Amino acid sequence: QVQLVQSGAEVKKPGASVKVSCKASGYTFTGYYIHWVRQAPGQGLEYMGWINTNTGGTDYGDPDFPQKFQGRVTMTRDTSLDTAYMELSRLRSDDTAIYYCARTRTVSYGMDVWGQGTTVIVYS
Amino acid sequence: DIQMTQSPSSLSASVGDRVTITCRASRSISSYLHWYQVKPGKAPNLLIYTASTLQSGVPSRFSGSGSGTDFTLTISSLQPEDFATYYCQQTHRTPFTFGPGTKVDIK
Numbered sequence: 248q249v250q251l252v253q254s255g256a257e258v259k260k261p262g263a264s265v266k267v268s269c270k271a272s273g274y275t276f277t278g279y280y281i282h283w284v285r286q287a288p289g290q291g292l293e294y295m296g297w298i299n300t301n302t303g304g305t306d307y308g309d310p311d312f313p314q315k316f317q318g319r320v321t322m323t324r325d326t327s328l329d330t331a332y333m334e335l336s337r338l339r340s341d342d343t344a345i346y347y348c349a350r351t352r353t354v355s356y357g358m359d360v361w362g363q364g365t366t367v368i369v370y371s
Numbered sequence: 372d373i374q375m376t377q378s379p380s381s382l383s384a385s386v387g388d389r390v391t392i393t394c395r396a397s398r399s400i401s402s403y404l405h406w407y408q409v410k411p412g413k414a415p416n417l418l419i420y421t422a423s424t425l426q427s428g429v430p431s432r433f434s435g436s437g438s439g440t441d442f443t444l445t446i447s448s449l450q451p452e453d454f455a456t457y458y459c460q461q462t463h464r465t466p467f468t469f470g471p472g473t474k475v476d477i478k
Contacts, residue, residue, distance in 0.1 A: 282467070284415075284469075286409075291458065291469060291470075291471050291472045292407070292409070292415065292458050292460075292469040292472070293469070294460070294466050294467045294468055294469060295466075296465070296466070297465075297467075306465045307465075307466075308372070308465050308466035309372065309465065309466070314466055347414055347415070349414075349415075354462070355403050355462040355463070356405075356420060356421070356462070357405035357407075357417045357419075357420030357421070357426065357460075357462075358405070358407075358415070358417055359417050359420075359426060361414035361415055361416075362414065363414060364414055
């Protein structure tokens with residue numbers, strides 16, 4: 248069946264980096280965009296950006312109005328593994344959250360399949 | 372960025388009630404508006420996309436309407452499994468911002 252399976256929970260120290268993977272199965276990986284969304288404890292959903300899995304192009308938002316993680320996030324993919332990655336560097340305590348990947352058929356569609364989430368805890 | 376607001380932020384309702392949640396965008400987003408249901412410990416679930424299209428497998432008691440800046444999500448007859456938090460999201464301009472959520476709990 249169609250699914251996105253993410254890597255396991257991570258505990259990191261402030262200043263470190265984390266790389267979360269998202270492996271697709273059951274569909275043509277390069278036919279869909281992958282988006283990343285996070286949810287901090289007790290908070291709402293926060294959009295992080297997308298990657299075009301076909302071209303590798305990414306969008307993290309308007310650089311003139313940077314999000315709190317802009318400049319620290321990098322999204323990549325490996326088409327031979329049908330896997331997308333989200334790396335967040337210079338971690339801070341407020342990066343503690345569940346990180347989700349999700350797919351869309353076109354960049355502006357709703358996200359119809361989600362990964363199970365990866366908990367990242369930043370703890371000194 | 373396009374700012375999204377939702378009202379109410381929370382509501383209490385009974386099984387069988389009709390529930391309406393409103394989402395407003397800070398500028399026109401055409402119909403690039405989607406609704407998600409989030410339950411504790413679970414990934415979000417897409418309910419409605421492009422303002423009014425029901426996602427496959429979602430019960431028909433869920434419906435969406437609106438365009439431009441004002442949108443609504445309606446649950447025609449609330450069921451026990453519908454108690455959750457609902458988020459709207461715009462995909463007109465990046466970053467694809469979410470609303471702050473509306474928590475629906477049991478009266």
